[in-house]
Amino acid sequence: MNIKTNNDEKCETGLAALRFVDDPEIGLNIVDLGLVYGLEFGEEDERKVACTMTLTTEFCPMGESIQSNTTEALKMAFPGYDVTVLITFEPHWSQEKITEAGRLFLGG
Amino acid sequence: MFGPALSSPVARTTSHKVVIPFYVYAAFSFLVATVLLLISGGAFTGHYFQPHILAITHVMALGWATMIILGASHQLVPVLIESDLYSTKLGHLSFGLAAVGIPLLVYGFYTFDLGVVAQLGGSLVTAAVLAYCVNIALSISESKRKNVHAVFVFTATLWLLLTVSLGLAMLFNFTAFVLPQDSLYFLSLHAHLGLVGWFLLLVMGVGSRLIPMFLISKYSAPRLLWVVFALVNTGLVLYGLLFLFHAAPGLSFVPAGMVLLALLLFAYYCRQAYAQRIRKKVDDQMKISLLAVVLLLLPTVVLLALIGVLLASSSAHANVVLLYGFTIFFGWLTAIILGMTFKTLPFIVWNKLYSHRASLGKMPSPKDLFSERVYRAMALAYLLGFVLFGCGILFAFPILLVTGSIALLITAVLYNWNVMRLVNHKPFRK
Numbered sequence: 001m002n003i004k005t006n007n008d009e010k011c012e013t014g015l016a017a018l019r020f021v022d023d024p025e026i027g028l029n030i031v032d033l034g035l036v037y038g039l040e041f042g043e044e045d046e047r048k049v050a051c052t053m054t055l056t057t058e059f060c061p062m063g064e065s066i067q068s069n070t071t072e073a074l075k076m077a078f079p080g081y082d083v084t085v086l087i088t089f090e091p092h093w094s095q096e097k098i099t100e101a102g103r104l105f106l107g108g
Numbered sequence: 109m110f111g112p113a114l115s116s117p118v119a120r121t122t123s124h125k126v127v128i129p130f131y132v133y134a135a136f137s138f139l140v141a142t143v144l145l146l147i148s149g150g151a152f153t154g155h156y157f158q159p160h161i162l163a164i165t166h167v168m169a170l171g172w173a174t175m176i177i178l179g180a181s182h183q184l185v186p187v188l189i190e191s192d193l194y195s196t197k198l199g200h201l202s203f204g205l206a207a208v209g210i211p212l213l214v215y216g217f218y219t220f221d222l223g224v225v226a227q228l229g230g231s232l233v234t235a236a237v238l239a240y241c242v243n244i245a246l247s248i249s250e251s252k253r254k255n256v257h258a259v260f261v262f263t264a265t266l267w268l269l270l271t272v273s274l275g276l277a278m279l280f281n282f283t284a285f286v287l288p289q290d291s292l293y294f295l296s297l298h299a300h301l302g303l304v305g306w307f308l309l310l311v312m313g314v315g316s317r318l319i320p321m322f323l324i325s326k327y328s329a330p331r332l333l334w335v336v337f338a339l340v341n342t343g344l345v346l347y348g349l350l351f352l353f354h355a356a357p358g359l360s361f362v363p364a365g366m367v368l369l370a371l372l373l374f375a376y377y378c379r380q381a382y383a384q385r386i387r388k389k390v391d392d393q394m395k396i397s398l399l400a401v402v403l404l405l406l407p408t409v410v411l412l413a414l415i416g417v418l419l420a421s422s423s424a425h426a427n428v429v430l431l432y433g434f435t436i437f438f439g440w441l442t443a444i445i446l447g448m449t450f451k452t453l454p455f456i457v458w459n460k461l462y463s464h465r466a467s468l469g470k471m472p473s474p475k476d477l478f479s480e481r482v483y484r485a486m487a488l489a490y491l492l493g494f495v496l497f498g499c500g501i502l503f504a505f506p507i508l509l510v511t512g513s514i515a516l517l518i519t520a521v522l523y524n525w526n527v528m529r530l531v532n533h534k535p536f537r538k
Contacts, residue, residue: 022473024455024458024473024474025322025455025474026324026387027473056321057187057190057321058190059121059186059187059190059191060187061121061183061187061455061456061459062455062459062463063121064121064459064463065458065459065462065463068463095324095325095326095386098324098386103386106324106386106387106388106389107387107388107389
């Protein structure tokens with residue numbers, strides 16, 4: 001798992017929260033599915049968090065739901081923070097991004 | 109990183125209001141078809157060109173298979189081409205025109221009164237298909253990415269337009285001579301344009317994208333899919349030319365062989381996608397969809413047997429022709445619809461009800477919106493009904509026809525029960 005961050009401690013907290021956000025079709029959380037690319041935080045007293053993530057396909061029918069669940073999860077993990085969830089397809093998601101824990105969950 | 113927008117927008121999906129009516133209409137049509145099958149079972153021991161069989165065939169081809177494919181494709185085409193659907197209004201228009209046209213057409217066939225009512229029905233269905241074709245063509249033209257799956261879908265819609273246009277001409281030909289021969293003469297051309305050009309090409313185009321996607325498979329082989337595409341289309345064009353130029357029946361082996369080769373390559377593609385899947389636990393819906401790929405080969409084997417019988421006796425055996433049609437509509441097409449309905453509709457309903465209810469509280473998953481037990485019972489009834497009725501046609505055995513049609517009726521009732529449970533689902537939390 002290679003997630004871009006500028007604050008390892010807060011990143012761990014954020015990822016722990018995002019492990020509660022599942023892809024509804026697959027049933028696997030978005031972190032182990034490899035959808036989360038980055039979690040970056042504002043400087044010191046700047047209460048901001050930005051999550052850069054992707055979807056398994058650009059017109060994923062579940063995209064809107066996954067994005068809003070991600071926003072809600074980060075708002076709960078970081079109360080009072082401005083939460084930004086950026087969807088990117090650079091690079092596109094591929095099966096190689098699934099973590100070992102994710103592969104175990106899927107039976108692989 | 110910290111711009112003014114709180115979130116970057118995700119791509120919009122097609123509104124459930126466009127898609128769900130097609131599913132409900134298709135479910136009801138399947139029920140009607142199985143009721144007609146039960147009360148018209150005796151017709152399946154005679155010739156295939158008779159009113160009740162024509163009515164059942166068109167309920168299955170238009171009301172069941174085409175309506176559900178039209179509905180699903182309004183949702184899936186944007187996923188395939190990675191672009192918005194051009195117009196939801198055209199989607200509503202397609203539904204409205206087809207929903208009115210199909211019963212009029214089927215009533216005309218059932219009573220064998222192919223006058224104004226049936227012709228109006230046929231015209232409405234053709235207009236519905238035209239609206240759908242325009243919508244798909246404009247959606248694809250605005251897409252940034254063109255891929256093999258989108259080409260399959262677009263080509264299939266063109267074959268569908270040709271199929272219904274020929275069907276409409278055949279219909280008018282009963283009351284005014286608009287074709288150079290009688291309508292029965294064109295029946296096999298009309299049927300194969302629809303079966304191979306529309307259903308087969310579309311199922312291959314969508315299936316080749318969805319099967320690896322649902323299995324989370326690493327397998328990708330666009331070149332192989334282009335070969336499949338070329339074989340199916342060349343085979344169909346060749347079949348049309350042989351038909352129009354009255355070629356010897358033996359030459360029919362050539363296009364049939366090309367389509368069979370395409371089917372085998374497609375089955376190989378699905379096999380590879382399955383073998384290289386990351387998601388090892390395969391749900392019942394995927395199992396029945398994969399069974400449909402195997403069932404694809406059955407009608408082709410029956411067709412090759414039919415051509416063989418035709419060459420040996422210079423007349424087609426009616427029961428083999430009926431079996432051929434049955435294995436397509438109640439076998440392959442129905443199996444793939446029974447599987448894919450519950451891979452797509454639960455997500456459409458779930459998105460409608462739960463996508464804006466984001467929180468960390470656990471919500472029901474799409475699979476919780478229908479009954480797995482009822483689904484399994486439906487799958488068992490279906491397999492039993494398919495085998496019994498198919499044997500009933502082959503051996504002209506009335507008891508098998510009756511028991512098979514009862515099992516298929518039970519299948520349709522259970523299917524409708526689960527579809528209605530899904531579309532009437534009210535939001536709740538686990």
